[in-house]
Amino acid sequence: MQPLxxxxxxxxxxxxxxxxxPDVVVLDADVSKSSRSTLFGERFPERFFNxxxxxxxxxxVAAGLAASGKIPxxxxxxxxxxxxxxxxxxxxxxxxxxxxxxxxxxxxxxxxFDGPTHQDPMDLAVMRAMPNMTVISVSDSIQAKKVVxxxxxxxxxxxxxxxRNALPEVSTEDSPFEIGKAIWHRRGADVTLIATGIxxxxxxxxxxxxxxDGLKAGVLEVHTIKPIDxxxxxxxxxxxxxxxTAEEHNIYGGLGGAVAELLVEHGxxxxxxxxxxxxxxxxxxxxxxxxxxxxxxxxxxxAARKVMRRK
Amino acid sequence: MVSxxxxxxxxxxxxxxxxxxxVMEMVFRVQTGHLGGSLSAAEILTTxxxxxxxxxPNNPDWPDRDRFVLGKGHAAPALYVxxxxxxxxPREELKSLRQINCMLQGHPDMxxxxxxxxxxxxxxxxxxxxxxxxxxxxxxxxxxxxWALLGDGELDEGQIWEAAAYASFSGLTNxxxxxxxxxxxxxxxxxxxxxxxxxxxxxxxxxxNVVEADGHCVDSLLKAYEEALxxxxxxGKPSVILAHTVKGKxxxxxxxxxxxxxxxxxxQQYEQAMKELTQQLELRGDCGCSR
Numbered sequence: 001m002q003p004l005x006x007x008x009x010x011x012x013x014x015x016x017x018x019x020x021x022p023d024v025v026v027l028d029a030d031v032s033k034s035s036r037s038t039l040f041g042e043r044f045p046e047r048f049f050n051x052x053x054x055x056x057x058x059x060x061v062a063a064g065l066a067a068s069g070k071i072p073x074x075x076x077x078x079x080x081x082x083x084x085x086x087x088x089x090x091x092x093x094x095x096x097x098x099x100x101x102x103x104x105x106x107x108x109x110x111x112x113f114d115g116p117t118h119q120d121p122m123d124l125a126v127m128r129a130m131p132n133m134t135v136i137s138v139s140d141s142i143q144a145k146k147v148v149x150x151x152x153x154x155x156x157x158x159x160x161x162x163x164r165n166a167l168p169e170v171s172t173e174d175s176p177f178e179i180g181k182a183i184w185h186r187r188g189a190d191v192t193l194i195a196t197g198i199x200x201x202x203x204x205x206x207x208x209x210x211x212x213d214g215l216k217a218g219v220l221e222v223h224t225i226k227p228i229d230x231x232x233x234x235x236x237x238x239x240x241x242x243x244x245t246a247e248e249h250n251i252y253g254g255l256g257g258a259v260a261e262l263l264v265e266h267g268x269x270x271x272x273x274x275x276x277x278x279x280x281x282x283x284x285x286x287x288x289x290x291x292x293x294x295x296x297x298x299x300x301x302x303a304a305r306k307v308m309r310r311k
Numbered sequence: 312m313v314s315x316x317x318x319x320x321x322x323x324x325x326x327x328x329x330x331x332x333x334v335m336e337m338v339f340r341v342q343t344g345h346l347g348g349s350l351s352a353a354e355i356l357t358t359x360x361x362x363x364x365x366x367x368p369n370n371p372d373w374p375d376r377d378r379f380v381l382g383k384g385h386a387a388p389a390l391y392v393x394x395x396x397x398x399x400x401p402r403e404e405l406k407s408l409r410q411i412n413c414m415l416q417g418h419p420d421m422x423x424x425x426x427x428x429x430x431x432x433x434x435x436x437x438x439x440x441x442x443x444x445x446x447x448x449x450x451x452x453x454x455x456x457x458w459a460l461l462g463d464g465e466l467d468e469g470q471i472w473e474a475a476a477y478a479s480f481s482g483l484t485n486x487x488x489x490x491x492x493x494x495x496x497x498x499x500x501x502x503x504x505x506x507x508x509x510x511x512x513x514x515x516x517x518x519x520n521v522v523e524a525d526g527h528c529v530d531s532l533l534k535a536y537e538e539a540l541x542x543x544x545x546x547g548k549p550s551v552i553l554a555h556t557v558k559g560k561x562x563x564x565x566x567x568x569x570x571x572x573x574x575x576x577x578x579q580q581y582e583q584a585m586k587e588l589t590q591q592l593e594l595r596g597d598c599g600c601s602r
Contacts, residue, residue, distance in 0.1 A: 025450070049446065052480075057473035060436045064443020067421070067429060069374075070450070072443075088436055088470075096421050096430040 006163040007105060009141035011036030013148035014073060018044045021071065021152060027062055028075040029055045034164075035075040035105040055080045059088035059100075066098040071152055077111065078104025078161050079120040082127055093157050094132045100158075101151045107137075107161035108197065108248035109276075109290065115283035121276045125253025127159040128226050134179060135226040136160040137196040137247070137255070140169045143223065146177035154179055161197070165286060168201045170221070182229035188218025191304045192236035192243055196222050196255045199246035199274065199295065206246075206300035217304060228258050234266050242307045243271040246300050248290070251275040270310035272303040317361040320529040321595065326396075327357040327529070328592040331561045333392040335588055337405045339581045344408055344417070347571040348462060349389035351493040351526070351556040356386075358532045359458060360393045368398040371425045377455050378444045380429045382437025383462035383491060384418040385573075391415050391424070399426035435468030437461060438488055442478050445486040456540075457486045464496030467505045472517065479518025484543050487536075488519075488551040491526065493558035497572045514551045526554030561588050 004012075018024050018040055025047045032038035032050055041048035051058045055076050062072035074081065081089065081102050093100045104123055111118040127135045136151070138144050138160055151158040158179075175183070185204055195203035200221045207217040220236050222228060237243055243263065245256040256273035263271055276293050290296060317323050330353045338344035360366070364377040381390050388408060395402045400414065407413035414423050418432025429440045441459035448455050465471060478486055490510070494501050507513065511521045520542045524535035532554065539550035558572070559565030562584040576584055 025446075047450065051473075051477050054470075054473035054477065056435070056470040057439045057442075057477055060439030060470070060474075061443040061446070061477070063429065063436070064380075064440035064445075065447050066443070067440070068378075068444050068447030068451075070443075070447050087433060088439075091433040092430065092436050092440060 003166050003169050004141045005166045006138060006141045006144050007034070007036040009144045010103065010148060010162050011039035013145040014040040015043050017148055017152055018047065023069060023071050024073065024152060025049065025065055025070045026073045026075065027051060027058050029053055029058045029080070031076055031105070035103065037073070037075040055085040056088050059085035060092050062100045063088070063092040063098050066093070066100045071099055071101065073101045073103055075103050075105060077118060077120070078107045078123045079118070082123045082159070086126060090130055094130045097132050097156045099156060102157070102159045104159060104161040106164045108163065109281050109293065110164035110286060112286040112289050113283050116280040119281055121250045121281070122253070123161055124225050124247070124249050124255065125257065128253060128258065132157060133226065134158045134224070136179065136224050138162055139197055139200045139221060139223055140167055140171055142169055142171045142173060142175070143177060150177060150179050163198060167198055170200045170204065180224045180227050180229060182232035183221040183223070184232070185219040185221060188240045189216035190240055190242070191215070191308055192218035192220055192240045193246060193300055193304065194220045194222055194233065194236060194243060194255065194259055195246040196225065197248050199248060199300070202295070202297040203246050203300050205297035206304065209297060209301050210304055215304070215308070222255055225255055225258055228262065230262055230266070233259055233262050237263055237267055237269045241269050242311050243269060244274060244300060244303045244307055245271065246274040248295055249275050250278055252278060270307045272307040274299050274303050320533065323357055323361055323529040324354070325592065325595040326361055327353040328588070328595045330357060330389060330392050332585070332588045332592055333405070334388045335581070335584050337392070337408050338388055338575055340406060341408050341410060342575050344388045344575065345385040345573050346388070346575065347495065347558040347565060347568070348383055348386045348491065348493070350560045350562065350565070351558045352386045352389050352460065352491050353560065354527050354529055354532055355460060355489055355491060355554055356389050356393050358529055358536070360397060362533060363536050364458065365455070366426070368426065371399055375453060375455055378428050378441065378457040380437045380441045380444070380457070380459045381419055381431055382459050383434065383465055384432030384437070386491070387415070387417065387419050387432070390419060390427070394424070394426040400424065434462065434465040435470035438471055438474040438478070441486055442474055442481070442483065445483045446481070448485050455485070459486070459488045461488055461490050463490055463492045463494060463501055463507070463510070466490065466507045466510065475514065475517040475519060478549050482547050483549050484547055486549045487539050487543070488549070490551060490553050491556050492553050493556040495558040495567060495569050495572065497569065499569045511553060518548055520546055520548055520550040522550055522552045524552055524554045526556035527560055561591055563587060
C-alpha cells in the first residue's frame with residue numbers, strides 16, 4: 001500500500017486531536033487544501049480560522065487565542081511561518097511562551113516544482129535560534145500523527161516541519177515517540193549516521209550499503225532538533241568515534257550545526273555533514289532535486305567513508 | 312466586577328493629570344522610557360481602566376475580565392502607572408522601570424507583569440492578538456470585551472490592515488480599537504514620514520465603524536466608548552475610535568515634538584515639566600466626588 005502523504009496523515013491527526021480536545025483550534029492562511037488542515041475545517045468549522053493570505057496576522061491571532069486558553073495549530077508553508085511571520089512568532093509567541101503549535105508545511109525541497117521561492121532549506125536554523133521554541137523534524141507519516149498528539153500535550157510553543165510528499169515509512173504504529181528523545185534504528189561500531197526527516201530512510205539505506213563492505217554503521221534518528229538528545233548523540237560519538245549528520249536543510253544551523261556544537265563541547269570526534277551546501281535549489285522533480293543537491297543514500301555513504309578516514 | 316469604577320469626569324481628568332506626573336517622575340528617575348506616547352494616552356488609559364474595563368486587580372487572570380491590549384507597547388510607562396495605582400502590583404515597582412532583575416520591562420511583558428494581557432511593543436501585533444482573544448470569547452460563549460490601543464504611526468504596519476480586514480470579515484462585535492492619533496511618529500510628523508490620511512475612510516473601507524473623539528477630553532472619550540459599543544451592536548461590525556491627541560501632552564516644550572518620542576529630560580527640563588504638570592493637577596484638583 002502506498003503510504004499516505006505526510007500532510008494527509010497530519011490533517012487526519014488534527015481531526016483526531018480535535019475530537020478528543022475541544023480547546024484545539026486550527027488556523028490557516030489560504031493553503032488549507034495544501035497543508036490538509038482543511039480536514040479539520042470540514043469537521044470543526046467553528047474552530048477553524050482561515051485568515052486569508054495574511055500569515056503575520058494569523059500568527060498574532062494565534063497568540064491571542066492561546067492567551068485565552070486555546071491550543072492553536074498554525075498552518076502554512078514553512079518559510080512563511082518562520083520568516084514572513086517569524087517576527088510575530090518570536091515576539092508574540094516564543095517570548096511569552098504561548099501555547100501555539102506551528103506546522104511548517106512543504107518543508108525542505110519537498111515543494112519541488114514550485115522552486116526556490118517556495119522551498120525552505122533554513123527553517124530549522126531559524127527556529128533553533130528562537131528561545132523557548134521546541135523544534136521537530138518529522139520523519140514519516142506515521143510519526144506525523146504522533147507528533148501532533150505530542151505537540152498538543154507539550155506545554156509551550158512547538159515548531160514542526162512536515163514534508164509535502166508520500167515517503168517511505170521508517171517507523172510503525174508501535175514505535176515509541178517522545179519529544180526530545182532520539183530513536184536508535186541500529187547501533188554501530190565504525191560510524192554513526194545521525195539523520196532527521198527524509199534522510200532517516202536514506203541513512204538506513206546507507207547503513208545497509210556500508211554493511212556489504214563489512215562496515216558497521218549506527219543510525220540515530222534525531223527528530224527533535226531542540227531540545228536535542230545530548231546523551232544519545234554523545235553515546236553515538238563514544239561508540240563509533242565518527243559521526244555523519246544528514247538532513248534536508250542547509251548544512252548551516254540545522255541538525256549538523258546542533259550536533260557539531262555538542263561534539264565540540266562534550267567530546268570532539270570527526271564529523272561530516274550531509275545537507276544542502278548553502279545554496280538555493282531550483283524547480284524540478286523531487287527525487288531529481290534530492291540527487292542533485294546531495295541528499296542521497298550514496299552521499300551519506302561517501303560522507304561515512306570520508307569521516308572514517310579521519311579517525 | 313468593575314474595580315473602582317469612576318463616573319465623575321472631573322475626577323477622571325484629575326487621575327489622568329496625576330498619571331502624567333507619575334510617568335514623568337518614573338521616566339526621569341531611570342533616564343529611559345517613552346514619554347511622548349505615554350503622555351498622549353493618559354486620558355485614554357484612565358477612562359478605560361477607571362471607568363470602562365471590567366477587571367479585578369486582585370484576580371488578574373479572572374476568565375471573564377475584559378481584555379486590554381496595548382498595541383503601542385512603548386506607552387508602557389503610562390500603563391504601568393495605571394496598573395500599579397489600581398493595585399495589580401506595588402507602586403514601589405515603578406521606581407525600577409527598565410532595570411535589571413525587575414518586573415517592568417521596557418515594553419509590556421505578560422509573563423512578568425500582572426495585568427498585562429499581551430507582550431507587545433513590536434508594532435502591528437496588538438490588533439491581531441486582540442482578534443484572537445475576541446474569537447476565543449466567541450467560542451467560549453463569554454461576554455467579555457476586547458480593547459486594543461494602537462498608535463497612529465503603528466497604522467503604517469501592513470499587519471494592522473490584515474487584521475482590520477479579518478476582524479470586520481469575521482463580524483467581531485466584542486472588539487473595539489482605539490487609535491492614539493497624535494500625528495507624530497519616531498522620525499517626525501506622520502505627515503512627513505508616512506501620511507495615512509484619510510484614516511477614517513481607510514477604516515470604513517475595511518468594514519469598521521469610525522467614531523471620532525477628543526483624546527484629551529474625558530467626556531468625549533466616555534461618549535465615544537458608548538457610541539462605539541452601540542454602533543457595533545447595531546451594525547454587527549467592530550468600531551474604531553480615532554482619539555485625537557497631542558504627543559507629549561501637558562508639557563509645553565514636548566507637545567507635538569518627535570524628539571520626545573523616546574527622549575528623556577535633563578534636570579532643568581524635568582523641573583519645568585513637573586512645574587507644568589503639577590499645575591495642571593492642581594487645576595483639575597479634587598472634584599469633590601469621593602473615589
